[in-house]
Structures are given as C-alpha cells and as structure tokens.
Amino acid sequence: MINHSSYLLMGFLAIAFFNYPAVAQITQDNTLGTESSVITPNVIIKGAAADRIDGGAIRDTNLFHSFQEFNIEEGKTVYFANPTGITQIFSRITGSNSSNILGTLGIDGNANLFLINPNGIVFGRNAKLDINGSFIASTATSVKFADGYQFNTAVSSTKPLLTVSTPIGLQFGANPGSIVNRAVNGLEVQPEKTLALVGGDVILEAGIVRAIDGRIELGSVAGNSLVNLTPIVTGYSLGYQGVQEFQNISLSQQANVVTSGNTGGYIQVQSRRLQMSDGSKIQINTLGTGTDSSLTVNATDSIEVIGSAINGQNLSSIGTTTNSTGDGASLIINTPVLKIRDGAQVYTFTNRPGKGGNLTVNAPNSVELSGIGLYPSVLIAVTQGPGNAGTLTINTPVLLIRDGAEASSSTISDGRGGNVIVNASELIQVIGVSANNKPSALIAVTQGQGDAGSLTINTPVLQVLDGAQVSSSTRYFGKGGNLTVNATKLVQARGTAANGQSAVLVSQTEGKGDAGSLTINTPVFQILDGAQVGSGTFGAGKGGSSTINATELVQIRGTTPNNQRSSGLFASTRQTGDAGSLTINTPVLQILDGALISASTFGSGRGGTVAVNAYKSVEVIGTSANGLNPSKIDVQANRRATGDAGALTITAPVLLVRDGGQISTNTFGLGKAGTLTINASQLVQLTGTSANQQISSGLFAQTENQGDGGSLTIQTPELLISQGAQATVGSKGEGIAGNLSITADKIRLDNSKITAQTRSTNGGNITLDIKEFLLLRHNSQISTTAGTANAGGDGGNITIQAPFIVSVAQENSDITADAFQGRGGKINISTQGVFGLQFRERQTDLSDITASSQFGVAGVVEISNADVDPSQGLTELPKDVVNVAGLINQNLCVAASQGSEFIVTGRGGLPASPREVLNPDAAWEDWRLVQPENLPTSAAINSHQQHHQLDNAAKIVEAQGWVKGVDGAVNLIAEPVVVTPKGNWLNVPDCQGLREKA
DSSP states (O other), X not given: OOOHHHHHHHHHHHHHHHHSOOOOOXXXXXXXXXXXXXXXXXXXXXXXXXXXXXXXXXXXXXXXXXXXEOOBOTTOEEXXXXXXXXXXXXXXXXXXXXXXXXXXXXXXXXXXXEEEOTTOEEEOTTOEEEOSSOEEEEOOSEEEXXXXXXXXXXXXXXXXXXXXSOEEEEEOOSSOOOEEEOOTTOEEXXXXXXXXXXXXXXXXXXXXXXXXXXXXXXXXXXXXXXXXXXXXXXXXXXXXXXXXXXXXXXXXXXXXXXXXXXXXXXXXXXXXXEEEOTTOEXXXXXXXXXXXXXXXXXXXXXXXXXXXXXXXXXXXXXXXXXXXXXXXXXXXXXXXXXXXXXXXXXXXEEOSSSOOXXXXXXXXXXXXXXXXXXXXXXXXXXXXXXXXOOXXXXXXXXXXXXXXXXXXXXXXXXXXXXXXXXXXXXXXXXXXXXXXOOBOEEEEEEOSSSOOOOEEEEEEEEEEETTOEEEEEESSSSOOOOEEEEEEEEEEEEOBOTTOOBOEEXXXXXXXXXXXXXXXXXEEEEEETTOEEEEEESXXXXXXXXXXXXXXXXXXXXXXXXXXXXXXXXXXXXXSSOOOOEEEEEEXXXXXXXXXXXXXXXXXXXXXXXXXXXXXXXXXXXXXXXXXXXXXXXXXXXXXXXXXXXXXXEEEEEXXXXXXXXXXXXXXXXXXXXXXXXXXXXXXXXXXXXTTSOSBOEEEEEESSSSOOOOEEEEEEEEEEETTXXXXXXXXXXXXXXXXXXXXXXXXXXXXXEEOOBSSSOXXXXXXXXXEEEEEESSOEEEOOXXXXXXXXXXXXXXXXXXXXXXXXXXXXXXXXXXXXSOOOEEEEEOSEEESOEEOSSOOSSOEEEOOBSSSOOOEEEEEOOOOOTTTXXXXXXXXXXXXXXXXXXXXXXXXXXXXXXXXXXXXXXXXXXXXXXXTTSOOOOOOOOOOTTOOOHHHHHHHHHHHHHHTTTOOOOOOEEEEOTXXXXXXXXXXXXXXXXXXXXOOSOHHHXXXXX
C-alpha cells in the first residue's frame, strides 16, 4: 500500500532543500600563505559562544581575509577578530559557491567589514549583523584601492602584494551574482554607519535593512562595472558614474529599507528596475533636529511600487517623514518610468514643527499612478502639524493618474501645504475614479489652518477625464492655493464617471479661507460632456478669480449623459462668501449643445462677474439633447439667494446666439440681477428657437422673484433678431424690471422681440439710438407692456431715434407701451419717416404704435422729425481776401491754345456770348487790341452795302438788319449786317501777333 503522506513529506523536503541549499562551514583557501585566516570555534564573545576568525594579513589599518567558502549556519554566530589599530577588514571568497549567512555575522571591535563573493550572498530569515562599523556586502570580483592595487577574488598562484591604502571602488566581473536578504529581524549597523548591498540583482524577500542616522546603499549593476567608494563621516558613499549597465532590485513580502534618528539618515537605491510590492517600504524617518538628509532612488528603466500586504493595511511605499522639529528628508526619484499601483504610496510627510521634505520625480518616459487598493495610490507631500509640507515636483513626458490615484500636496493642520509643480513635456491625463468612487486627482489642498500650496502644470496637453479632479482648495481656515495650467496645445476637461461624478478642474474654498485663483493658458480649451471648470466658494471665504487665455478657441459643449448637468465654466458662491470673477480671452468662444458659462450666488454672497473678450466671435448655439437646457452664458442669483448677481460683459466683433442659445442676467431670489453689456464691433445676430420651440434664443436681463432685474446694453453696427429670438429685460415676479438700451447703425427684427415687459410691476424702459434704420417684419415687437389682466404697473417708456422706421402694415409688427391696470407708457420717436406703422389707440391686426391701458389711463405717443441744426456743416470763411488776378493766366493766347475758357453767366458782367448784342446794363472793360493793318475800312463797307441795296430794290423782303449812314439816317436792309470790328474781341486771326503789336 502506498503512503501518500510520505510522498508529500518528501516533496516538501525537496522544496525546502531547493530554497535553502546545504550550508558548508567557513573554509580557508590558503591564498595568503602563512597569513591565512584561522577559525577558532566556541569562543565566548559578548557573553555567548561563537566562532572567531583570527589571522589574516595585516597591512597598516587594513586586515585581509580570504576563504574558499564562507557560510554561517542558522543559529550560529561568527565574529571577525579586530586587532588593535585595524579599521578595515576585507574578506573575499575565492570559491564558486554563494555565501549563505543564516545566523549572526559580527566583528569583535569597531572596524568596517567588506564581504566580497562574486557568486552571490544570501541572508537567511534569521540572519543578523553585530557590526559596530560599516558593512559592505558585494558580489564584486575585487576591491580597488587608491594606489591601484585590487584585492581580487580571482587569485593567482603567486602571493599577493597587499596594500595599506584606502579602498576606492568595487570592480565587478562579467556576471555578478545576486544578493538576497530574507532577514525578517533586519540587517542593521550601528548609528551613523553605512550598510551597503551591492551586487547583480538585489532581492529583499521580507528582508529588513536598517540604519540609525546612517546610510543605506542598495545597488544592482551589470558586468564589468566599477562602483566608486567615497569615504564620508558615516562610512561610504557609493557612486555609479562609471557603470554602463544595471540590473534589478525587488522588495516583496513587507521588505523594509529604513533609516531613522535625529538626522534621519540617507538612502540611495540604484538599479535598472526597482519593483516593490506586498507592503514593502523604503523610508527615512527624522526623529530629531536633522535638516540635511535625503532619499534618492535611481532606476534606468523603471520603478514600480505595487499594492499592499495581504491584510490590506501595510502599503508599499517610498517616503520620508519628520516627527520632530527637524526638517524631513528630501525624496528624489530618477527613472524613465514610475508606476505607483494598487494603493502604493510615494510621499514626504511631517506631523511636527519640522518641515516636510521636498519630493521630486524625474521620469524621462512616464509617471503612472493607478490601480485599486484599500487605499488610493498616492504621490504626495503632506503636513499634519505646524510644519510646512515639502514641494512636490514631477518632471516627465507623460503623467497618468487613474483609478482613484492621487498626486498632491496637502496640509491638515497649521502648516502650509507644499507647492505642486508638474512639468510634462508630452501629456498629462487624470482619468476616472476608484471602485469606491474616489476621484483620480492632481491637487493642492489645505484641511486646516494652514494655507494650501499652489498647483502649477506645464505641459502640451492636459486632459481631466471621466470624473477625475485637478484642483487647489481649502476646506477650513487656510487659503486655497493658486492653480495655473500652461498647456502649449490643449486643455480638456471631459466626461463623467459611472456614478455621474463630473470631471473637474477647479479652485475652491469650503470654509472660511479664500479660494485661490485659476489661470489657464493654452491655444485650445475644451469643456465637454458634463465636465466642470471654475472657481467656487462653499463657505465664508471668497471665491478665487478665474482667467482663461486661449489663443485659438474656447469650446464648452454638451451635458452629462442623463442631461442633468451641463458642461460648465463657472464662478459661484453657495454661502456667505462672494464668488470670484471669470475672465475669458480668446479669438473664438463656442457654447454648444446645452453647455453653460455661469457666475452665480446661491446664498448671501455676491455672484461673480463674467467678462468675455473674443477677438473674432462668440457663438451660443442650441440646447441639450433633451431640449430642456439651453446653451447659455449667465450671471444670476438663484432661489433663496439674498446676494446680488454679478455683471456680464461680452466684447467681440460678432455675437451669434441661435437655436435656443441664451445670454442672460437673472435673479430667482431676493438679490438683484446683474447688468448685461454687449459690445460687438460688427454684428449681433439673435435667431431661432430650440428644436421643440420651447426656448427662445436671445439676450435676457430678468427677475423672477422680489429681486430687481438687471439692465441690458447693446452696442453694435448691426443688430439682427429673427425667427422668434428676443432681446428682453423684464420681471416675472415682484421685482422691478431693468432698462434696455441699444446703440446701432441698423436694427432688423423679423418675427422677433425687443421687450421690457413685467407681470406685476412697472414696465422697463427701452432706448434705441439708430443711425440708419429700424426695420420690423412679420409680427415683430418692441414692447414695454406692463402687467396682466389682474395686476400690473405702468407701461414702460420707449425712446427711439432713427432716420427711418420701416414695417409692413399687414404684418402686424408693433411698438407698444401698453398697460392693463396702470397707466400706459410714453413712446417718443424722433425720425425723418415712419413707414408701415401707424399710431392707434388700441392694438389691431395691422402694424401699430400704441400706449394704451385696458383699465387705466392711456400713455403718450410723440413722433417728431429729427432736429436739424442749420449751423452744422457751415465753414467759416477766411479773413484774407483772395487775389483773383493772381489766379488768372494773363497770356490769354496761351490759355486759349490749351483749351482754357472764361465764361461769365448770370446777371451783370460780360454777355453770355460775344456774338450777342451788348447789354447796356452790363459792366464793361475794354480789352480791345490795336486794329491790324490791311483790314477793310468803314467807307468800303458802306459802299458795298449801298450797291447791294440797289441791286435788290425791286424786291420786297423783310428787313434783316439796319445800318446808319454818314448823315445819321438809319436804313433797313434785307440781309444781315456783316460787321467788321474795330478791335479783335470777336475773331482775331492771329491772337499772338496782334498781342505783340499791341
């Protein structure tokens, strides 16, 4: 019959034998000749029996030992004798097996101990050190000295020439062995000494390494490398400048590497990969007044800190703490890739007056915080006492924070929180929430009296996604820190978690402390799918100011999947603290698909102000998918709020509001609505309604409760309102409506409204100052009507200045200042012409101008021509008289040859034509020239005329002219008189020649 239990027992023993190989005793190798080591057993040392190693080669203060095998069995103790004057003991193993230290290894004195075995060194579960000096365990092949000598494990047949100089390095061969530490009770040296494990792979399996106010060195190097040794006060500092390749270091099963004490101590870890898991720790604890300690972790490939122990309480971590007045050690991590997973922690911490250490991460490839544990994975600098927290600095191309992980600086008491600085040359993503709905976070926070540190992010792309959080905040009395994002390509907040939690990028206060400011500098800024960005106060503290500087585009779009919450950019207060201001500077601002920009108050604090400066356009378009939430820019006082809403100012060349989009200042409580000011240098276009026609596009300044409504001011060359859109001030409650003022070159209304209507109070006033024309088409309205059939005040006043007011009579477009219970308002129109509208006592189906009252006194309508000032356009004449003669070319011949003319028209002066009879009333100046020679005489002319008359005497014809004879008699003639001038003012054959003779 087969005994199965026997097979199980044999299997267990085989496994045990494999994990814990047979241990040989210490064996000399005789390579030192007569100076070989001597093993003396059962010597009483420090009150207990132990094996003592005597002999060896002494050179000045150095003692050299050489062994074929070097092992210490479990429960055994081995001490090196420490002759007088010896400060350094060097022990090499020249055989081919690793050394297994399962018991206690010590020095009966104060010397430093070097244990060198290139095949490997294993420290068992119950291994201990009893060494007063420093301890260096290494799998190097030799120790290099300052004079060039090497104490080498590869010995020759000749006796070595040993040295008296100082060790300066550890020289490694091609395949250095591993160092394994399983010592659960710890390998520990005395205070202010060095403990170094330097080999190929360095593995800590539940093993502990400790030093008090001392130094711990963990180094993992590849073949043919030299690790430098530099003597310091606390032993040795190791340098890896000459190492080309590294190997791996791993800590598991709650392995622990720790220094503590008054100064805290120093830890340096150097490897290719560092992996920590199962609640393992590397940490420095400052317990006194220390101020200058550090923890440095260098890994040329990656560092991965993973999870917690089986009981879920002990977290894998790398960190430094101070529990006294001394400053905590700084923590520096240098690696291409840092991963912090499943509840692991990397931190600097203080809970006493001492300042927490700075935490700096330099990762040339990426930093990733992720995973789900009992606690979140964190990279954090924190203070819980009066001391300030240290600064957290992350330098990496890619930072990824997800699954509820956190990178932060915080204060929980009086100390100031440290600053957080993230420099990511490619991308930062903060994504999602943990299984218990804790958001992934990049934050700077105070939860006590101390102020929070600032959070500064420098990256091309920042994405806050699916319920994650980037914030600076205060929860009690301390001030919140400033949050600054400098992104050279994109800042995007997007989406919600499965539980509906929005992604947020905020600066806020939840207590009496003021919130810090939020500043975002980027080309493109997006808030999408229900994400939230802004500043807020939930207590007595003031909200911080928010400034968005986007050189290309700001786009806010959509809602949460359930349409319950809009994508939003906000500045709000919910308690007594005033909300901060919100300023947007960008070429293009788009608010789409139910998104929101809002500055509001829910309490007694004043709502924030909003200023939009868009260098190209502002577009507010559409509604949420369910048609209930308009795309919107607003400032408002909400229900039960007693604080006033802030002001809203929009400055842009073009403002487009359509398809249900709205811009408004409202009050739903006792507080006043804010003012709304639009400055558009080219165009304001308000058009359309929502797809379900329930929401009108437009500009609104309204009150729906006891608070007064705000005013609305528009300045633009062209205002176009169409297809059911509105520009409105009004009151739907008991508050007074505000005033509406528009200055424009052109205003076009097409099936739309400009109103200042109220339900129970006096109507608001409307003032339109128009340079060119006002056009009303298709049932458009300009109205200050007040009240309902059962209540209401006086109609408001309408003042219009426009060269032309044009409508179509049959389209029923109206200008009204009517009332129901109160007096009708006053309409004052100054214009050169009103076309298509007529004053009527009551509204009709035609286009009307009315100021009626159904149950009260009618108002007044005055239409007058625009005043003309006759003095305008006149020019004052100069006092000096113009020299007219100087303006005329005196050489008339030259002037005539160039086509010049001199024409006198009207009364007086020269006749209209030189061929006409002279006007006796005309003024005359003799311009005649001397008569030229060879012209006919007057006698010849007379003789010709007489002869002509005799020839025609028999004919009776109508006289055509007359001549005067020598006797003075006047004779009629049948033909026109041909006059030969005595001067040249009619026809001069040679103008210039006659002028020269003159």
